Amino acid sequence: MKLGVIGCGKMGTALVAGAVRAGALGADQVIGFDPHPAARDAFATATGSLAAASLKDLAGCDTLLLCTKPQQAAAALSALRESATTEGLLISVAAGLTLEWLGQHAPSGWRHIRCMPNTPALVGEGAAGFACSKNATEADRQTAHDLLGAVGSAHSLAEPLLDAVTGLSGSGPAFVFLMIEALADGGVRSGLPRDIALELAARTLRGAATMVLETGLHPGQLKDQVTSPAGTTIAGIAELEARGLRSALIEAVTAATRRSQELGRS
Known part of the structure; x- marks a missing residue:
């Protein structure tokens, strides 16, 4: 797996650092992009991964982790749509973006997973729920579980239940x-x-x-x-x-x- 991280803020950094620390992911498998150079550098330092100079550098990744603010997601995915590989997995932790929305904005042919983590993930004590698109595979589900589970607990649920996850955890x-x-x-x-x-x-x-x-x-x-x-x-x-x-x-x-x-x- 080659993981591209879109948005190198606290949550993206915490998830990747936790996965690397737990052995679920190698630092050399990850490249992260953020429009703010300081955030890219902090991500690379915390995770041991590469920092990308532009979104185009993520084009060869078969898995993308979307960690932008919701209002920034459409522009980021649009920039990737033409250059991304034809098949891959998009995992989104951007609040409120539904599987339907992800299907409309992600590269064509990709599978999608919507996640709701919480801030204790930043200290390795997260509690998260996630929902998979109909075309997602069991391997995709396991990827999301391993990534979120590296910083706490993770539960695969039907998408409508993610609102209750939001309300609770x-x-x-x-x-x-x-x-x-x-x-x-x-x-x-x-x-x-x-x-x-x-x-x-x-x-x-x-x-x-x-x-x-x-x-x-x-x-x-x-x-x-x-x-x-x-x-x-x-x-x-x-x-x-x-x-x-x-x-x-x-x-x-x-x-x-x-x-x-x-x-x-x-």
Whole structure:
């Protein structure tokens, strides 16, 4: 495989660096292009891959990773359309670009995969979903899984479900950052220094998430293990339930999913 990366920003760099680090991809198999020389140089340094001087240098690649902003994607793909090989795979992480849109703008005869990664991929803890076009092969599906899985977890889904992925894991980090900030504020209100409260809050959420993933237990079971009769935890949980934390989070994911659907239609 020869992978051409269109857009050498944080996400493109994180995906390639993770794949190279995991052994899923050789640095010599990758060439990246970005209109900003500083971004190209940073990509080459972080991944050990080549930096292209122009989009034409990606013409010989049989796999393209589209990491531009959505509004820049059409121009980038148009520039490649005439010079690209007749068959290949386009993997897009550009938000909101549907498989139908990719089919209309990508080089003729190419297969397409639409991905929704999230920002924790930048630290190797991503959670992504992806959907394949009808003409994509099982090898294409595995390529996307290996690339996204190198920086976290990846799940192959029907395309309509990518809106829910956007609402949950795409927008979810912002919800969690808000929770960390609020927990830290609670610690400060109760007398803790700000820096200590923030570290305790962040490590508490990371530790709790790790327990869910590594034990395989339902979060409710883990919650019950911490909640002793008439103790401090149940007092706090009762307050959260009274103030609607559970329903607020459900509605936040639902609202983000609905907005993703609206953006896709527009």
